[in-house]
Amino acid sequence: MRWLKKIVFAGIIAFLLLIVTSNAWIVWSTADKVFSDQSLLPDHRVALVLGTSNKTVSGGANPYFEKRMETAAKLYEMGKIDHIIVSGDNRSRYYNEPMEMQKALIKLGVPASVITLDFAGLRTLDSIVRCKEIFGQHRITIITQSFHSYRALFISKYYDIEAVAMVTDETDVEYSFKVRLREYFARTKAILDLYLLKTSPRFLGEKEQIEIFSGR
Secondary structure (H helix, E strand, O other), rough: HHHHHHHHHHHHHHHHHHHHHHHHHHHHHHHEEEOOOOHHHHOOOOEEEEEEOOOOOOOEHHHHHHHHHHHHHHHHHOOOEEEEEEOOOOOEEOOOOOHHHHHHHHHOOOOHHHHEEOOOOHHHHHHHHHHHOOOOOOOEEEEEOOOHHHHHHHHHHHHEEEEEEEOOOOEEEEEEEEHHHHHHHHHHHHHHHHHHHHHOOOOOOOOOOOOOOOOO
16 A cells, blocks of 8 residues: 555646646747847737637636637737638537627628638647648737637647747636636647647638738
8 A cells, every 4th residue: 555655646746747847848938039029029910810719608708718809900000910710629619719700700890701710620739730731821919818828829839830829818817817827728639639649720721812912
């Protein structure tokens, strides 16, 4: 029993070290690519907006969704971007993240003609890989919350995508605690997916051409 306790204890310590080191690696290696000031954002003409539900579990408006849409619309209005890829889950006719993102952006003044819908962005890795392999984009601005941006940039770097992140305003800390906690584990899983499991997107398919019109 004494040896069993030592083995369990060592396993717990190893797991915690893995979480801490993987989080430190991802954040430190991407922090210089995270921007909160639109005026300092590098000139990347295509934005990738990472998907999330427009509603919370309780049925209310999801502040993560709203802030991502507002940030994307603002960058377009400022002329910082010319095209927007909205990438998310489309698991059923009743749950369609890209379609909800498109509708929200149009309400905020973004023309439908500059929005491309990616219906197979089932998770962050899928959205980023598809952005390169399906839509042919090697230089992008990722729009999401700060805590999520580091993992998205880390995956982009692994796949040789020149990416920066424009992060949204922060939501209430109490509201976001569970989401932030999940992100710590998601970062560790990202490293395992990339370097050990060699995980690929669930769906790829045929390439799609994006027409980018600048000089508005």
